[in-house]
Amino acid sequence: MKIKQILSVLAIHLTFTSGACDINDSCNQASALDFNVGMSSGQLLAGQSQKAYLNIDITGRPSLIKAKRPQANIAFVLDKSGSMSGHKMIQAKQALEMAVSRLNSQDIVSLVVYDDTAKVLWPAATLQSPSQFLKTVNTIYADGSTALFAGVTQGGYEVRKYLADNKVNRVVLLSDGIANVGPSEPHELAELGRAFGKQHISISTIGLGLGYNEDLMTQLAGYSDGNHYFVENADKLAKVFDSELGDVFSVVAQDIEININFKNGVKPIRILGKDDTLSGQQVVSKFNQIYGEQKRHLTLEIMVPPNAKDFQLAVADVAVKYHDVVNGIQSSHRDSVTVAFTDEAEKVEESQDSEVFANVISTQVNEVSKEVVRLRDQGDLEGATTLGRRNLELLEQEAERTDSPKLKAQIKKEQYLFDNIGSSNWNKARKQVREDQYATENQQTDSDGDQ
Amino acid sequence: MHVKSEWLLLILFTFTLFIVGWLGYKLADQQEQQVKMEQIHGSEQTLALLQQNLQAYINSYHQQLNKLIVIDEVKMMMDSNPLIDQVLVMDSDQNLVFPETSFARTHALGAQWLKYLPVGSSDQKSGRLNSGWFTWHNNQNSKYIYWMRADRILFVELNTSMLLAEFIRWLSVQPDITTERSYLAIKDNVGRTFYQWGNSELTRANIDIQKNLEPPFAGWSLRYQSDATILAASSKNLFILSWLGILLLISVITWLLYKARKKEQQETKHKLSFINKVSHELKTPLTNIRLYGELLERTLDIQDDSSMKSLQVINQESQRLSRLINNVLNFNQLEKNNLALNRVEKKFGSLWREAIEPFLLTFEKLGIVIDIQNEVDHKVSIDVDVFKQIMANLLSNIEKYANSSQQVQVLVKQKSEQQMSIIVQDQGPGIPEKQADKIFDPFYRLVDSLIQSSGTGMGLGIARDLARLHGGDLVLIDSTDGACFELTLEVFDG
Numbered sequence: 050m051k052i053k054q055i056l057s058v059l060a061i062h063l064t065f066t067s068g069a070c071d072i073n074d075s076c077n078q079a080s081a082l083d084f085n086v087g088m089s090s091g092q093l094l095a096g097q098s099q100k101a102y103l104n105i106d107i108t109g110r111p112s113l114i115k116a117k118r119p120q121a122n123i124a125f126v127l128d129k130s131g132s133m134s135g136h137k138m139i140q141a142k143q144a145l146e147m148a149v150s151r152l153n154s155q156d157i158v159s160l161v162v163y164d165d166t167a168k169v170l171w172p173a174a175t176l177q178s179p180s181q182f183l184k185t186v187n188t189i190y191a192d193g194s195t196a197l198f199a200g201v202t203q204g205g206y207e208v209r210k211y212l213a214d215n216k217v218n219r220v221v222l223l224s225d226g227i228a229n230v231g232p233s234e235p236h237e238l239a240e241l242g243r244a245f246g247k248q249h250i251s252i253s254t255i256g257l258g259l260g261y262n263e264d265l266m267t268q269l270a271g272y273s274d275g276n277h278y279f280v281e282n283a284d285k286l287a288k289v290f291d292s293e294l295g296d297v298f299s300v301v302a303q304d305i306e307i308n309i310n311f312k313n314g315v316k317p318i319r320i321l322g323k324d325d326t327l328s329g330q331q332v333v334s335k336f337n338q339i340y341g342e343q344k345r346h347l348t349l350e351i352m353v354p355p356n357a358k359d360f361q362l363a364v365a366d367v368a369v370k371y372h373d374v375v376n377g378i379q380s381s382h383r384d385s386v387t388v389a390f391t392d393e394a395e396k397v398e399e400s401q402d403s404e405v406f407a408n409v410i411s412t413q414v415n416e417v418s419k420e421v422v423r424l425r426d427q428g429d430l431e432g433a434t435t436l437g438r439r440n441l442e443l444l445e446q447e448a449e450r451t452d453s454p455k456l457k458a459q460i461k462k463e464q465y466l467f468d469n470i471g472s473s474n475w476n477k478a479r480k481q482v483r484e485d486q487y488a489t490e491n492q493q494t495d496s497d498g499d500q
Numbered sequence: 501m502h503v504k505s506e507w508l509l510l511i512l513f514t515f516t517l518f519i520v521g522w523l524g525y526k527l528a529d530q531q532e533q534q535v536k537m538e539q540i541h542g543s544e545q546t547l548a549l550l551q552q553n554l555q556a557y558i559n560s561y562h563q564q565l566n567k568l569i570v571i572d573e574v575k576m577m578m579d580s581n582p583l584i585d586q587v588l589v590m591d592s593d594q595n596l597v598f599p600e601t602s603f604a605r606t607h608a609l610g611a612q613w614l615k616y617l618p619v620g621s622s623d624q625k626s627g628r629l630n631s632g633w634f635t636w637h638n639n640q641n642s643k644y645i646y647w648m649r650a651d652r653i654l655f656v657e658l659n660t661s662m663l664l665a666e667f668i669r670w671l672s673v674q675p676d677i678t679t680e681r682s683y684l685a686i687k688d689n690v691g692r693t694f695y696q697w698g699n700s701e702l703t704r705a706n707i708d709i710q711k712n713l714e715p716p717f718a719g720w721s722l723r724y725q726s727d728a729t730i731l732a733a734s735s736k737n738l739f740i741l742s743w744l745g746i747l748l749l750i751s752v753i754t755w756l757l758y759k760a761r762k763k764e765q766q767e768t769k770h771k772l773s774f775i776n777k778v779s780h781e782l783k784t785p786l787t788n789i790r791l792y793g794e795l796l797e798r799t800l801d802i803q804d805d806s807s808m809k810s811l812q813v814i815n816q817e818s819q820r821l822s823r824l825i826n827n828v829l830n831f832n833q834l835e836k837n838n839l840a841l842n843r844v845e846k847k848f849g850s851l852w853r854e855a856i857e858p859f860l861l862t863f864e865k866l867g868i869v870i871d872i873q874n875e876v877d878h879k880v881s882i883d884v885d886v887f888k889q890i891m892a893n894l895l896s897n898i899e900k901y902a903n904s905s906q907q908v909q910v911l912v913k914q915k916s917e918q919q920m921s922i923i924v925q926d927q928g929p930g931i932p933e934k935q936a937d938k939i940f941d942p943f944y945r946l947v948d949s950l951i952q953s954s955g956t957g958m959g960l961g962i963a964r965d966l967a968r969l970h971g972g973d974l975v976l977i978d979s980t981d982g983a984c985f986e987l988t989l990e991v992f993d994g
Contacts, residue, residue, distance in 0.1 A: 165696055165700045166695065166697065167668075167672065193700070194700065196695075198664070198668070199668050199672075199695060202664075202665040202668045203668070205665065206665075206669050230693050230694075230695075231664075231668070231692070231693070231694050231695060232664060232688075232692075232694070236641060237661050237664075238661070240641075240659055240661035240662070241661035241664075243659070243661075244582040244662035245582065247582040328601070328603040328605070328606075329603065
């Protein structure tokens with residue numbers, strides 16, 4: 050597996066050099082984001098072609114003035130198919146009521162419900178009359194099938210009506226069932242998520258109960274950079290809505306576009322956690338938003354050509370453009386990454402950045418974790434168990450070695466997966482695992498550990 | 501008589517019921533057909549309109565995508581337009597112009613897509629082949645590719661889901677043509693319901709229209725189903741209900757008529773029964789009066805002319821009273837159908853004298869001469885009482901209504917092998933044509949005759965019934981001068 054390769058790379062100690070601060074915005078204290086750009090190791094072994102990692106850490110600064118939060122442009126998309134009837138619908142309505150109580154008259158709200166088809170119950174508009182909105186909410190009754198695709202579409206279009214850089218543009222989807230009208234394959238919803246993500250609209254998905262398709266819901270959220278929640282019990286819906294709104298309100302930067310230009314024969318291979326193979330010298334990656342105090346990273350596996358000892362290689366130029374929501378301005382950040390070459394393996398090890406290393410391990414473990422689920426889905430219990438055990442052991446070992454809190458937190462999740470591979474309630478465990486994997490992959494801030 | 505009219509009423513009622521019901525059914529059926537036809541026609545039209553709109557909508561895409569042939573547009577749109585996933589532009593020699601890459605896979609893709617272009621489309625004159633769509637299958641995903649050929653070749657790979665999302669958005673603002681009893685769905689190329697309107701749980705449909713969509717939605721279909729029977733049936737039900745109302749009304753009216761008639765009949769029956777009883781009571785004393793009166797006239801040699809006249813008047817009037825009573829009794833007997841003939845062999849000459857004798861004195865006083873031409877001189881088989889009764893009715897009518905006549909002509913002849921005919925012609929005012937039909941009805945009297953004090957209106961009816969009972973008839977014959985009746989009787993044995 051890939052893990053071995055990574056470990057072999059990481060075993061090489063390198064020195065680390067940080068990129069300089071751009072004179073414009075990024076060093077400004079009031080800026081919304083902090084950047085940390087660099088290699089997994091500051092030094093590489095001379096005289097050989099080798100794999101290495103380029104890492105970009107972006108941290109959202111805590112919003113200084115708590116009262117000043119970004120305006121929200123939210124479409125609530127509610128599954129009102131027959132399976133939602135009763136307790137679920139009551140709880141969903143209460144969750145909406147709670148959500149509305151946290152929004153103000155500057156926020157733009159819309160409400161879409163779907164059963165056999167999708168209907169815009171409350172077209173996007175500033176929330177002037179919450180009571181009127183709730184009156185509409187109360188007319189909803191559960192009935193019919195699940196036109197999920199149409200529902201998300203209509204929600205997306207409602208948000209698009211008032212799309213703005215300084216607003217948090219978001220669709221919040223609540224569903225408890227399998228889509229049975231319209232496109233319903235996870236990859237189809239993923240593509241829809243990607244299309245909306247391209248328009249800077251994030252889709253957060255809330256899977257309620259044990260009847261929804263977690264692959265579909267995580268991919269829809271993943272490709273649009275939204276959140277994903279697994280809520281087994283409808284009583285927790287209000288809490289999840291609250292958490293989601295907390296995220297929305299704490300957005301400090303949006304439309305983050307990271308442009309990496311590789312130089313001097315350095316070739317990007319792939320972005321960790323993504324399947325796409327990279328080509329050319331340029332890599333563009335995007336985050337839809339970064340929340341206050343959230344730390345996101347972009348780690349690229351790269352191939353560095355052989356160089357002589359003591360040579361300082363300019364690896365890449367990094368340019369980040371983003372909308373600073375706190376200051377309401379368009380900002381940018383520039384960095385350049387260099388790496389030195391040595392013939393001493395010890396120096397390589399010393400120069401290793403343990404945080405980047407933890408990122409790499411975390412991502413790799415998560416990928417293996419997905420493979421475990423895939424094996425389990427195929428009915429290969431033995432294979433899944435073996436791989437799961439190996440993955441867990443590796444994670445424990447690396448967590449101890451690097452003393453990374455991030456990896457330590459991940460142990461609990463991997464343990465849960467390993468414990469439940471043979472579980473009679475795999476359906477539920479799978480949903481929990483998917484949520485965990487999603488949170489790790491997308492560096493979601495809140496991992497509520499709702500197991 | 502009673503029974504017959506009841507049957508008539510029943511038949512009339514049943515017939516009306518049947519006609520009204522049949523008409524109602526026919527109309528309802530016609531209406532159902534009409535409703536269905538209108539539905540089909542309407543549905544076809546609406547679907548055609550939807551298709552037309554869809555075509556216009558897709559054409560707007562073409563215009564938007566055609567701009568991408570300019571590389572600067574591509575660069576601008578690639579980032580901002582969520583619909584566009586990938587664009588390839590080639591020059592006329594099929595070399596890749598955009599994207600500028602040496603990446604082998606992109607070139608391979610270009611070569612692959614070129615194969616989808618229709619052959620011969622390079623011909624600039626066949627303008628229709630210069631742009632179009634094809635579906636490209638990449639792993640399990642279907643990708644919609646738009647191509648356009650001018651001096652360059654353009655390929656645009658669309659984000660399938662965004663294309664579908666745009667399509668849904670477009671569909672959601674189209675007017676909903678469905679009702680609770682119809683269903684419209686768009687099925688994608690693998691038969692899944694993509695979008696739907698109306699009642700998705702429609703269990704039966706007698707209208708089912710399917711139309712195929714144009715590229716890029718090739719393989720997709722539009723399906724419209726409607727249950728027009730329910731629609732038609734509901735209007736049919738309403739229709740049947742109103743018809744049932746009409747039928748009920750007819751039934752009620754008929755019943756009321758029947759009731760009224762029944763009551764009337766009952767009353768008449770009671771009256772007749774009373775008259776019958778009285779007549780019977782009167783008959784015995786009257787017979788005695790006549791008997792002794794006639795005996796007195798024959799045996800007593802009364803010289804006193806005035807006394808003799810008085811006696812004659814008494815006898816005449818008692819005879820008349822006797823006729824009246826006989827009429828009443830006969831009428832009742834005829835009504836009950838239990839009058840039997842009592843035929844005897846008799847010479848007609850003597851019979852005739854017996855029949856007219858009671859009238860001779862009166863006619864003489866009135867100055868009426870009876871002129872009889874008798875061609876029958878052999879014996880006839882006849883019920884004497886019946887014959888006398890008929891004649892008495894005819895002659896008393898003349899006495900009452902045609903007493904201005906100078907002469908009454910009577911022609912007696914053999915009409916056929918079995919029947920004899922007696923024609924009686926007076927010179928009175930005659931019977932108006934309009935009333936000719938009614939004079940035989942029981943209790944009917946000519947309006948003019950109201951000035952006359954006597955008469956029951958029973959005479960002619962009874963006379964005819966008696967004649968018919970005797971195998972003949974009594975009819976009114978057209979006459980320019982007074983009234984003329986022909987009496988036929990079956991009097992000869994075959």
